[in-house]
Amino acid sequence: MDSNIKSVGVLTSGGDAPGMNAAIRAVTRAGIFNNMKVYGIYRGYRGLISDEIMEFKTNSVSNIIQQGGTMLKTARSADFMTEEGRRIAYENMQKHGIEALVVIGGDGSLTGAAIFANEYNIPVVGLPGTIDNDLNGTDTTIGYDTALNTIMQSMDKIRDTATSHERLFFIEVMGRNCGYLALNSAIASGAEAAIIPEISIEKDQLAELIEQGFRKSKNSSMVLVTESEVTGGAMKLAERVKKEYPQYDVRVSILGHLQRGGSPTAQDRILASRMGVAAIQALMEYQRNVMIGIRENEIVYVPFKRAIKKDREISREMLEVLRISSI
Ligand SMILES: Nc1ncnc2c1ncn2[C@@H]1O[C@H](COP(=O)(O)OP(=O)(O)OP(=O)(O)O)[C@@H](O)[C@H]1O
Ligand SMILES: O=P(O)(O)OC[C@H]1O[C@](O)(CO)[C@@H](O)[C@@H]1O
Numbered sequence: 452m453d454s455n456i457k458s459v460g461v462l463t464s465g466g467d468a469p470g471m472n473a474a475i476r477a478v479t480r481a482g483i484f485n486n487m488k489v490y491g492i493y494r495g496y497r498g499l500i501s502d503e504i505m506e507f508k509t510n511s512v513s514n515i516i517q518q519g520g521t522m523l524k525t526a527r528s529a530d531f532m533t534e535e536g537r538r539i540a541y542e543n544m545q546k547h548g549i550e551a552l553v554v555i556g557g558d559g560s561l562t563g564a565a566i567f568a569n570e571y572n573i574p575v576v577g578l579p580g581t582i583d584n585d586l587n588g589t590d591t592t593i594g595y596d597t598a599l600n601t602i603m604q605s606m607d608k609i610r611d612t613a614t615s616h617e618r619l620f621f622i623e624v625m626g627r628n629c630g631y632l633a634l635n636s637a638i639a640s641g642a643e644a645a646i647i648p649e650i651s652i653e654k655d656q657l658a659e660l661i662e663q664g665f666r667k668s669k670n671s672s673m674v675l676v677t678e679s680e681v682t683g684g685a686m687k688l689a690e691r692v693k694k695e696y697p698q699y700d701v702r703v704s705i706l707g708h709l710q711r712g713g714s715p716t717a718q719d720r721i722l723a724s725r726m727g728v729a730a731i732q733a734l735m736e737y738q739r740n741v742m743i744g745i746r747e748n749e750i751v752y753v754p755f756k757r758a759i760k761k762d763r764e765i766s767r768e769m770l771e772v773l774r775i776s777s778i
């Protein structure tokens with residue numbers, strides 16, 4: 452199948468995620484391989500508006516696959532949320548002769564992509580680039596596996612001191628309103644529990660955990676908490692424990708931005724490379740307004756509308772694995 456697209460722009464937007472560089476590299480090289488001109492757009496939508504655009508050759512993306520962060524830089528752009536901002540962005544695309552876009556980012560970035568694509572009838576393909584794993588229609592997102600491994604390594608270290616002092620630790624992780632990072636890193640690190648937004652809205656997880664007796668047969672407890680107003684975050688939970696259950700020696704650790712850094716895992720590099728090549732393939736197949744996803748190890752196309760729907764369900768099976776394996 453041949454495409455009539457002769458030039459494509461690539462940008463990263465929202466929070467950076469390990470593997471974004473591998474994705475930029477794959478998009479660039481797949482575009483060039485298929486006789487397209489490829490343009491790197493710096494600083495996400497902000498750079499599209501301020502015209503920070505440069506033509507890429509194959510060596511523009513050399514030696515980046517192993518690096519965390521994004522060589523294109525990233526930003527959160529309030530201007531792109533306005534019609535005026537998007538008009539300027541479109542004019543800049545026209546100025547450079549950019550016919551299509553590959554947007555690498557999270558749910559917000561893909562929401563912006565969908566609006567922009569509809570407004571100006573531009574072919575846009577999205578790649579799920581976020582540590583949060585909060586997009587629908589894909590088993591995983593670029594950066595999620597690396598973040599999970601980083602959290603797991605941090606947990607292993609915290610466990611040493613938690614055990615020595617026989618303490619109860621709340622460890623807060625990122626994810627916004629999505630509990631996947633907390634749940635899976637709890638399983639991977641042998642934590643006692645995960646307090647996540649999807650379950651916190653159903654019941655008081657802290658009270659339930661205390662009632663079950665955190666430390667019946669253990670000399671320390673580690674509880675993962677998703678940063679979120681719904682869970683209250685680790686600090687608030689610790690305050691509650693101090694007041695309501697003073698028998699516990701409680702400590703808090705907020706992992707913060709260290710979760711977003713670091714060299715991507717093999718899994719993230721491979722995922723990002725596959726998705727990057729698939730993005731160009733999708734454009735050549737006349738796909739429009741889709742995110743590239745992965746389901747059962749197969750590349751799939753997910754309409755933006757579905758990908759960004761805020762109803763991703765948490766895996767009940769994984770919740771059960773954590774519950775059973777932490778008794
Ligand atoms: N409704 C919208 N209309 C236009 N642009 C949007 C919209 N929502 C988000 N964007 C654009 O996408 C950018 C990134 O969104 P956001 O900050 O939600 O991060 P994200 O892509 O979800 O990534 P992450 O959650 O991993 O940090 C915003 O700063 C804005 O420029
Ligand atoms: O780095 P910033 O802009 O403070 O954003 C932090 C947010 O970005 C993410 O790391 C990715 O969406 C979230 O988990 C977190 O809430």
Ligand SMILES: [Mg+2]
Binds near residue numbers: 559627
């Ligand atoms: Mg997001």
